[in-house]
Amino acid sequence: MILNAAIYGFGGLAVLATLLMIFQRDSVKAALLMLLALLSTAALYLALSAQLVAILQVILYAGAIMTLFIVALTVTPAAWRDRQPAASVKGLLGLAAAAVLFAELLKAAAPLRAVAASREFAETGSLELARLLFGPYVFQFELLSLVILAAIVAAVALTSRRRTAV
Amino acid sequence: MTQFHLLAISFALFASAAAGFLTCNSLVRMLMFLELMLNAANVAIVALGQGAVGHAYAVMLFAVAAAEAGVGLALILSLASVFRTLEPGNIKELKG
Numbered sequence: 001m002i003l004n005a006a007i008y009g010f011g012g013l014a015v016l017a018t019l020l021m022i023f024q025r026d027s028v029k030a031a032l033l034m035l036l037a038l039l040s041t042a043a044l045y046l047a048l049s050a051q052l053v054a055i056l057q058v059i060l061y062a063g064a065i066m067t068l069f070i071v072a073l074t075v076t077p078a079a080w081r082d083r084q085p086a087a088s089v090k091g092l093l094g095l096a097a098a099a100v101l102f103a104e105l106l107k108a109a110a111p112l113r114a115v116a117a118s119r120e121f122a123e124t125g126s127l128e129l130a131r132l133l134f135g136p137y138v139f140q141f142e143l144l145s146l147v148i149l150a151a152i153v154a155a156v157a158l159t160s161r162r163r164t165a166v
Numbered sequence: 167m168t169q170f171h172l173l174a175i176s177f178a179l180f181a182s183a184a185a186g187f188l189t190c191n192s193l194v195r196m197l198m199f200l201e202l203m204l205n206a207a208n209v210a211i212v213a214l215g216q217g218a219v220g221h222a223y224a225v226m227l228f229a230v231a232a233a234e235a236g237v238g239l240a241l242i243l244s245l246a247s248v249f250r251t252l253e254p255g256n257i258k259e260l261k262g
Contacts, residue, residue, distance in 0.1 A: 004167050011175035011209075018182040018202055022189060034198050037179075041205055044175075050212045053224045060228050065201060065235045072194055072239045076246055094188030102181035109177070112170040117213070124218055132222045144229045151233035155240035 003121060006047040013040040027073050031066065038062045049122045052129055172213035180206035192252045193242045197235070204231050 017037035024030040038061045045054035133141045183202035190196055204227065212224050242252070249257050 007167070007172070007175070011179070015175075015178045015182050018179060018186065018199075021198075022182070022186040027192065027195065030195060031198065034202065037202060038205065041179075041209060044209060045212055048172075048212055050221050050224065053208075053212055053221050056225060056228055060232055061201070061205065065232060068235055068239055069194065069198060072243060075243070076194070076252060091189040095185050097188055098181045098185030101184055102177055105177040105181070106174060109170055109173045112173060113168055115169045117167055117169045117172055122217075124221055128218045129221055129225070132218050133225065137222055137226075140226060144226055147233050148229060151236045155236045158237075158240040158244045161244065 003047050007044060010040045010043040010047060013037075014044065028070070031069050031073060034069070035062055035066050038066065049120075049124055051124060052126050169214060173210060176206050176210035176213060179209060191255070193245065193254055194239075194252060196254065197238045197242060200238070201231060201235060204234070 014037045017033045017040065021030045021033040021037070024033060038057065042054045042057040042062065045051075045057055180203055183199045183206060187196055187199035187203065190199065208224050208227050208231075211227065212220050215221065215223060245257060246252050251257065
């Protein structure tokens, strides 16, 4: 009962923060609302018995990625940061497209209405997760290190070219 | 609670982030909403995944999200320094 309430509560909070982000004109305030959405998602993971994922969500998303966004917002001059315009045709079309997407996704997931989710709080140990990551999924996991390496090289190459160009 | 309800939460997150992505007017904001869309996909994986297997995939998706944010922001910063704007409508040519 409490778990169900927590899942709905934190899920709703994340959705609310995302919706408020759309209508927030100030970029830094929008980033803080994104932080709220990410932290409530971390709480949602906790309610779904994914303790390690919740901690990683706080460290990686709410910590590292949010810092990147805040830095990006502060290093770009304020004049480049454009204000959100008032509701226009484009905005209404975007909202309508998202509503259609939501309805279609719900329609596609309708067969899952009959499948009950096991909602008892359980401990998922990091040992079990490590056994999977370094056992059956070791190839995918090691491949990810290459993805991260490529991302680092790309980011450094892009920003250093900018520095020499300027 | 059924699996449908869990998916509905994830879909609501995804759709609201998609709405933001489609309506916003700044490249940094678009990347933020893109991250939130990936986050919603992660919620679906954890909610429907069977125990540790779903969590393992979620951990891998975290790494993908971090890589995406790094490269995306580097691209946006280099684009912004060339075009002196963060508004996607003002960037009309993509020359090497």
